[in-house]
Amino acid sequence: MDLRRKLEILADAAKYDASCASSGGQRRDSLAGGIGSTTGMGICHSFAPDGRCIALLKILLTNVCVFDCLYCVNRRSSNVPRARFTVDEVVRLTLGFYKRNMIEGLFLSSGIIRTPDHTMEELVRVVRCLRLDHGFRGYIHLKTIAEASPELVEEAGRYADRLSVNMELPTEQGLATLAPDKTLPAIRRSMGQLHRRIEETQAERRAPRFAPAGQSTQMIVGADGADDRTLLRTSDTLYRRFRLKRVYYSAFSPIPDTSHALPSKAPPLVREHRLYQADWLLRFYGFGVEEIGGAGGMLDLDIDPKMAWALAHRDHFPVDLNTAPRETLLRVPGLGVRMVDRLIDSRRHRRLRLEDLGRMRVPLRKITPFVVTADHRPTRLLDREHLRALLAPPPEQLSLF
Amino acid sequence: MPDITLSHPADVDGWRTAARRLLADGVPPVSVTWTVAGEQPSLFADDPAPLMEPPTGTVRVPRRFVELADMALRHSDPERFALLYGLLWRVNRDDRGVLHDPADPLVRRAESLERAVRRDIHHMTAFLRFRAVETADGDGGKDDDGPYVAWFDPAHHVVEAAVPFFVHRFAAMRWSILTPRRCAHWDGRAVRFSPGVTRDAAPDGDALDDLWRTYYAATFNPARVNPAVLQTNMPKRYWENLPEASLIPDLVKGAAERARGMVEAAPTAPSRFGRAVERTRR
């Protein structure tokens, strides 16, 4: 099989992993030798027609897999064509693309061949060759195979910027039905091990390097019955217990050769979007996980979760932009973290008026019902029953067909 | 009425020297005219002023101003020199804190120049592509150190500001970056700048373009097609320079059909491999 065909199969097989970050961790350059750099800020070198960032060469070493996770295009029972890269092929592709400034680095994962240890060994061989034989200083994200031996994980962490173990589904029951070869305790054990090593390395300056950009994970949305509340609670625990850098949510997507055990319809992509918004509220806006989302355990698809919270807590509003503390401003719909800090800077110099907000490009239509400025106070608006209708985007026009 | 002539469009150092001098002499912003050598002089220019001596005393400005000016002065807006001097005047004369007031109209204008320049630099680091010229094997082997040539068409005068990124990343390679404004050449040790050139001075393709297109098409998930987001993040003006861009129209057009195909396809029987493994694991 030629290299081009392999690349086609093994990139196709890897694309359902949503992670694309190439940021964080050490800063490196190649002034003293080698090739490549990391600036701390990832760069998207292209965008796919699905709107997703292309920063890394995201491929599998092989899509042969002895596991049978039903949502996965690579499960052993699937009839997709199989391929396998040699170590040298991955190295050559990575360096070739990198030197042309097409990528920030490599995202390498693999189907489980034979045993977790055997698979992990193969992955480590690739990154060892890149780092040691070629002096590659670009970004490397390596999938860690749950239940691989600690020595292999240790070596992986020495070469990789980021390691990740995928959670896939938030409940034991979901895993049992859809990913019968995986278990929650094993996944948690792997995450716990990574967490321990990352912490140790950070505590000790002279410790050998271990995954300086931390660990992340991914959960699949809409393949099992788990609701948004369950997903968010899981994320919240992962952030707090294992200090994960990111949880990715990947709306279950139709794949070639679908299993009949899966829902025939993909969840709306907007659900995934709302989960990301809620996830940000957890991490950067001081929201508790139980505050987000309605009684039904699902996020509102029509309006963003902060707006939904505000509409359900009208007694917290209006907020005076000239006096309210930062944590209160963070709860105002339409105000992002950066904007809040700019408002705080600005109000040291002036009493904020609507025209100031306009100049700072605050979304006025969204925010005016919730705030007080020197020249504005919402009166009836907050009480109006149809505030929600006013703020929710108009329903999509039906097209005549 | 002092007429300051800067040596090139991104002459930040020249501007700083002149601005310090003017400030020390108490020359207010309204009475200064700024021009770039070789560009259209302003209508009422006096005789060019003699080369400026830097003033002896130092002018102290907040660090934030230096940062802001260093970016904003690379914008293509012909007013940028005057605008930044106006701001410097205010910072120095009466209002040190003004820089921290994003609602101030002058600060806001300077910040929007700064933003545009940062964005341009970012786009340059993202969408510039090196192409290998005359290598024996153009497949990324160990000896594949160049020379490489890249073409890029920045919207502002950002070549000098973007070059350190490429030096840090590709120090071991030899490369040239060609643009219509200015060119930069790295020989493994030092950077040399030269005047801008036209598009036809740069090579068009590279041996790896085909593999990259293969990757691009394969990493795209047709079930999530969203060309609007693609275009916001990767503006069309860069497409000409990106080998993968020629695929976009067809990938978008065929997406719905492919996604429907996947949903409608009847489930197949487990693969032979799958059944074999199944037996051993039971």
Ligand code: SF4
């Ligand atoms: S282990 Fe499961 S998710 Fe991973 S490649 Fe194999 S089948 Fe897919």
